Amino acid sequence: MARAVSTRRKITFTVIAWVIGIAIFFPILWTILTSFKTEGEAIASPPSFLFFDWTLENYTTVQERSNYFLHFWNSVVISLGSTVLGLIIAIPAAWSMAFVPGKRTKDVLMWMLSTKMLPPVGVLIPIYLLFRDAGLLDTRTGLVVVLTLMNLPIIVWMLYTYFREIPGEILEAARMDGAGLREEIIYILTPMAVPGIASTLLLNVILAWNEAFWTLNLTAANAAPLTAFIASYSSPEGLFYAKLSAASTMAIAPILILGWFSQKQLVRGLTFGAVK
Amino acid sequence: MSAITLKNVTKRFGDVTVIPGIDLSIEDGEFVVFVGPSGCGKSTLLRLIAGLEDVSAGVIDIDGADVTGTAPAKRGLAMVFQSYALYPHMSVAGNIGFPLRMAGESKEAIDKKVRAAAATLNLTDYLHRKPRELSGGQRQRVAIGRAIVREPKGFLFDEPLSNLDAALRVNMRLELSELHAQLKTTMIYVTHDQVEAMTMADKIVVLNRGHIEQVGSPLTLYNKPDNLFVAGFIGSPKMNFLGPTYAKEHGAATVGVRPEHIKISKESGLIKGTAGVAEHLGSDTFVHVHVAPDQMITVRTSGDSVLRHGDTVWLTPDEDRLHRFDAQGKAIR
16 A cells, blocks of 8 residues: 655655755756856856856867867777677676576676776786787777776676576577577577666666776877866866866767666666666 | 487486486377476476486487487477466567577478468467467467477477466367377376376376386376375375275285275265265265274265265275285285
8 A cells, every 4th residue: 555645745855856966966067057158257256157158169179179079989989899898798608697507606796796896096007018018008999808897797797687587498498499509699588688788788888988097097199088088178287167168068968868868778777677 | 209218317406316217218109297296306307308407317318319418409309388488579470480490491481380380279360479468378379389380309398287277277288188199299298287197198107206106007007006105196086095904904004995986875884984074066076084083085976965064974995996005005916
């Protein structure tokens, strides 16, 4: 039986939710607003909220100074590339853990997760040296590889929880029907797990898109994604809030739009398959 | 078409031995039912034959070829699962055609065979539906269609009717028997329901704790059970077991008598008792008679029996139809 909630309670909770929501979103909103101000208005005190001279000059300056589309394209290649490569490795891995678990499967899963607890900076120097010697510094290939490795534990874990929801008998039926391991994964498991794979893909694209540690440390000019593009505006030559804001807005816009259209999938992804 | 032979087939899960070593031969075209209480190893045995589990020791032969290490896909057997295990993302046609697709047949050939199978199973109107849009009985038919379409060497059924309601179950039972008569293919059927076993089987294999208790035709098991377990398991209502005093008179440790082989009378007889609950089925009546504080005997009598709860009755077992067992529970013949 549903508990009756009084109108007053409802109003209170709605107001609290809105306040928290706005408080979290406010910095992003402020960044977007600032990107349309002149540098002078951007640091004016008291700041004006909506009533200022709206201008696009920051965007044109930013585009003149650095090639937005190169960084945008780098971000797309790196985030999609690392996610797709990760999925190709993780689907068979999650298959084996979900459907033919051994004595140590649980331990392997925990161990994989524990690698995420290592501070990345702890392995920066070895990886930097490896990249230098392999000629992978400032290449998109290098970043795809390193981000795949960083996000692989999460991808395997997410897929594992989704695969566990699929009844094993269906895969056995496929085996009886003459499917080999490859056919079983391609024709039965993957199509059945499409919602789960989609959430995993989305979440990991976003994680890779926002990843700043490796992308900043392993790139210079050629392979730098949007994170490096933003960072280049918090420069030692002085703070240019408006231009920094314009760069940030341009960097977050694609992922914000992607996130908006895939909210449902994302929520499912973030709850790790717990909510059906 | 094929004969299946098991030689000393053993299955262990870790330290637990589920099947300690079974020898069994199944003739070409036979309808064999594995029956036994839950946990007796019947499903495991079926999965070993299917190849879904690896045997720990022993040999499985199909048509004289050793398939012990062969992948399930290569054994040429088709299986119908308890949960039907249909592919939820494929239409009925896609489900039925999947084994043919895996066998690499052409689109036209697949289409033709799927239509033929759908026609025999009354599924023609549902070919484009997804499994979730079908009733339980229809799903069952799709699972059977998927099994018959590629003309396998043999069929394996793992309690396929237990998810259906009673009326549908009786129908499907008939349809499966009909299917076997048509196809004449070897079928192995696992169930815990001895009625299904009795009605469908050419040969019943009674399993208990991983052992075969007895193999035989339904009537052999019914009339000549080898031991107490089979005697008690086959037949409904169950066989009555009479106490040591009566058994000793007949030179046995236990004597069993089926409910239909006891005469019940209100005037005279061998054993005195009090009538308990009477179950009227119309054609028959099952009377549960208390003969001692802790012993009840079930008697099958005519449908028009007028016995009432509490009536004093006399029971007389038919001496020619007694089943005698020794102290180890083995039948004395």
